[in-house]
Amino acid sequence: MPKISLDKSRVLKLVGKKVSDETLLNEIPFMGTDLEGVTKDKIEVEIFPDRPDLLSEEGFARYLSSFLGIKKGLRTYKVKKSDYEVVVDSSVKKIRPFTVCAVVKKLSFDRKKLDSLIDMQEKLHITHGRRRKKVAIGVYPLDKISFPVMYKALSSDKIKFKPLESNKIMSGKDILNKTDKGKEFKHLLENFSKYPVFLDSKNNFLSMPPVINSDDVGKVSLSTKDVFVECSGTDLNALSQALNIVVTSLADAGADVYEVKVSYDDKELFTPDLKTKEMKVDICWINDWLGLKLNEKEFSDAVEKCGLSYSKGKVFIPPYRVDFLHPVDVAEDVATGYKYYNFEGETVNLHTVGSENIVEVLKSKLRDTFVGLGFIENYSLNLISEDFQKKLGSKKIVRLLNSLSETHDSMREYVIYSLLLNASFNKRNVYPQRMFELGTRYVNDKDIVEKESLACLMLGDFTVTNALQVLEVLKTSFDITLNLIEKDHPLFIPGRSGLILHKKEIVGFLGELKPDLISDLEVEFPICGLELDIGCLLKNK
Numbered sequence: 001m002p003k004i005s006l007d008k009s010r011v012l013k014l015v016g017k018k019v020s021d022e023t024l025l026n027e028i029p030f031m032g033t034d035l036e037g038v039t040k041d042k043i044e045v046e047i048f049p050d051r052p053d054l055l056s057e058e059g060f061a062r063y064l065s066s067f068l069g070i071k072k073g074l075r076t077y078k079v080k081k082s083d084y085e086v087v088v089d090s091s092v093k094k095i096r097p098f099t100v101c102a103v104v105k106k107l108s109f110d111r112k113k114l115d116s117l118i119d120m121q122e123k124l125h126i127t128h129g130r131r132r133k134k135v136a137i138g139v140y141p142l143d144k145i146s147f148p149v150m151y152k153a154l155s156s157d158k159i160k161f162k163p164l165e166s167n168k169i170m171s172g173k174d175i176l177n178k179t180d181k182g183k184e185f186k187h188l189l190e191n192f193s194k195y196p197v198f199l200d201s202k203n204n205f206l207s208m209p210p211v212i213n214s215d216d217v218g219k220v221s222l223s224t225k226d227v228f229v230e231c232s233g234t235d236l237n238a239l240s241q242a243l244n245i246v247v248t249s250l251a252d253a254g255a256d257v258y259e260v261k262v263s264y265d266d267k268e269l270f271t272p273d274l275k276t277k278e279m280k281v282d283i284c285w286i287n288d289w290l291g292l293k294l295n296e297k298e299f300s301d302a303v304e305k306c307g308l309s310y311s312k313g314k315v316f317i318p319p320y321r322v323d324f325l326h327p328v329d330v331a332e333d334v335a336t337g338y339k340y341y342n343f344e345g346e347t348v349n350l351h352t353v354g355s356e357n358i359v360e361v362l363k364s365k366l367r368d369t370f371v372g373l374g375f376i377e378n379y380s381l382n383l384i385s386e387d388f389q390k391k392l393g394s395k396k397i398v399r400l401l402n403s404l405s406e407t408h409d410s411m412r413e414y415v416i417y418s419l420l421l422n423a424s425f426n427k428r429n430v431y432p433q434r435m436f437e438l439g440t441r442y443v444n445d446k447d448i449v450e451k452e453s454l455a456c457l458m459l460g461d462f463t464v465t466n467a468l469q470v471l472e473v474l475k476t477s478f479d480i481t482l483n484l485i486e487k488d489h490p491l492f493i494p495g496r497s498g499l500i501l502h503k504k505e506i507v508g509f510l511g512e513l514k515p516d517l518i519s520d521l522e523v524e525f526p527i528c529g530l531e532l533d534i535g536c537l538l539k540n541k
Contacts, residue, residue, distance in 0.1 A: 002123045003036065006043040006057050007112055014061035014252065017070050030340055031067050032332075050323040052128040052242075056120040058249040059320065066307040067337070074309035075318050077251050077274040082258040086230070089152035090265055095189075096136075096196050096209065099151050099232040100239045100271040101260040103142060104250045109222050113253065117220075120249065125210075128242055128322075131404065132185055135233040135242045136210030138198065142226035144217045146201040151232065153194035161205035162215040172208060181212045198230065209233075228260075241322040243272045248320045277317040279324060281310075286331045291346070292338065302337035303330070359452060362537055363438050366454055369477050370436045373470065375456060378437040380418040383408035391520060392417055393490025396444040411442035415455035416491070416531045420513075423459055424521040431525055432460025438534070457529040464496045467510040467528045471500065478537050482507070491517065500532060502539070508532035 012019055021038050028035045028045065033054065036044035045060070053059045065071040079102075086101050109117075121137050129135030156172035163170060163179050172195040176182040188210055189195050198206035200217070207213040209232045220227060229246055231239040247257045262269040283299050286292075294302065300310040308330075309316045315330050323329055335343075367377060385407045389397050394413045403409035412418055415437050426433060436456035443449040458466055468484070475482050482500055489497040489509050497511025510530035518527055 002055065002127055003044065003046045004055060004060075004119070004123065006045070006060055007116070008038070008041055008043050010057050010112060010116075011043060011061045011064065014058060015065040015068070015070060017065075017068075019064075019068065023068070027068060028064070030336070031063065032336055047123075049127055052124055052322060053245050053248075053320040055123040055127070055245075056249040057116050058252040059120075059245070062252055063307060067305050069305060072301075072304040073307070074276065074304075074316050075248075075252075075307060076276060077248055077257065077319065079272060079274050080256060080258045082260065083147075084228075084258065084260045085148040086260055086262045087148055087150050088262060088264045089150060091153035091194060092151060092196050095153050095192050095194065096233050098234065098236045098239055099230055099262060100236070100243045100269065101149075101228065101230045101262055102243055102247045102272045103226065103228055103258040103260060104247055105142070105226040105256045105258065107225055107227060107250065107253075107255050109220075109224060111222065114220065114222060117250075120246070124242055124245065128238065128245075129233065130402065132210035133188060133233075133402075134235050135231055135238050137242060137246060138207050138209060138213055138218065138230045138232070139220055139246075140206055140213065140218045140228045140230075141220055141224045142228050144204075145206065145228055146204070148201055149206065149228070149230075150199045150201075151196065151230075152199065153192075153196050155194050159195060159197060159205070159208060161208075163212045164215050164219060166215055175208055175211060179212060185211050196232065198232075240271065240273065244274060244319045245322075247272050248274065248318070272319075274319040276319065277321075277324070278314045279317060279327065279330060280313055281315050281327050281330050282313075285327065286334055289328065289331045290335055290338075291343075292334075294334070294338070298338075299334065302334045305337035305339075306333040308333060358538065359534075362534060363452075365478075366438060366534065369473065370456065373434070373473065375434040375436045378419055378422055378435045380422065380437065380439070381408065382411055382440055382442070384410060384412045384417055384421065386410040388421065389413060389417060392420070392517065398442045398444045398448055411448075413441060413443070414531055415439045415441050415453045416457065416529055419455055419457045419529065420517075420521060420527075423457060423523055423527065427521070427523050432458065432462065434458050452534050453531055454534050455529065455531040457527060459523065459527050460525050462526060462528045464510065464512045464528055467512075467530045470530060471510060474532070480537060482532075482536075484510075500530070502536040505536070507536040 024038045032048060034046035036046060047054045054063055082103060084103050088099060124137060125132050159172035160169050162168060163175055176186045195208055197208050200206060204217050205214045206217050231243045233239055251257050259270045262271055287294055303310050303315055307318055317324050386397055386399060386409050389410060398411040400409050419435055419437055438454055440450050441453045443451060456470060471482060482502055484498045484500055487499045488494045489511055491513060492511025493514055499506050500508035508531050513527040
């Protein structure tokens, strides 16, 4: 969750009423945000990912004023007509195909306001925009732009402009390879032969999204009064949401919003769309969901404290809210507006007998066994690098569609992979090392299946014999028949590995790691280990 530091005096000025620190400390945690602290000058909060509209001082003040009952209810926004136009060329279709835009006038920047805008922009990039992969936001001084603006893709050699805070004209590839922002976001464009750009009617470069603005046309200063705002990327709905959040925040600071016609090959959009959304709700259903008995007036009061309004079976939602997908989302706002500290506890008239989960009981016994053998328990994520799994011989890998990191872009096929990765991190520690882990592995067969697994590694003067000894301890401790058949395995030295069988079913493997894999891990000692699906230990009961 992004942590933001808000200027307290500016927030309270936007709220329109003096609010004591005690009230802030008591009420903000019940707004659905995690309060870090209130100081003389700052309000520090963590914002949940479903509320990107709270990432600015204007957005947070808007919600706070509703929640405290100072300015309750729905905020509406007017979009003024204009003849501004952005033309989207078909060349961007396979790169970053969409953009939505707006013009905002009558801004009054000081250093704090400008810094707040930039901070909101970057926080939206990181969260809502998935680190600019889905959404990138550009803000430009309007007086330097000649309309219509063109959004198109050009080859590197045809891109020539000075990036922000640079005094040197660069090509597209130079921007990716020689600027800090280029290096940071290079991975989003480097696989394309052309890069997206915004150009005005005089062929002045505004920017190369999602990387950087032009220093000549894309630099907003304290003297800027009117701006052109564009959001470009891969998801039209997410772009529209981001644009609405930005322009409504600026409108709450006193600015006027103007529409922009965005012309595609097959359609025309007029953005931003700041119309109020609506959702049908059943108050009885929400009362049942929450365990309340609110009448229409009480229900209306609760939603108004979250910046919504209610009338005749419908809840009306402002354009900057992106978190309403189902009536249960309305129920969440009703609970927030009703205020959680007003809910009364109730004794449940139900007699139950609790007991430990059988799998957790087994895991506890396994931990005791391995700690007794001198092993240290390892805890790691179920996510791991796809490339790392391929190096270890995996072929049927469960990949993530929208991974945020190349080091955590797939689900591990075996728990022992996490131990091997940990071994590479611990190579400077004292040997011998013994480690084990109990966790989930993911099998990509006809369907993706989760299995609970035990894995252990021994690093130092160990051989396959030591892995066999661990297997014997498991057989004795859990009174189970586990047979071993000699069979080569991608991880292990041929002739020094085997498969573990329980009632003719393959339930695991053991062996000595191949020298080339040990070398890749940069470990200087032999490694042996085993992995066992612990389901067989439950079947034995």
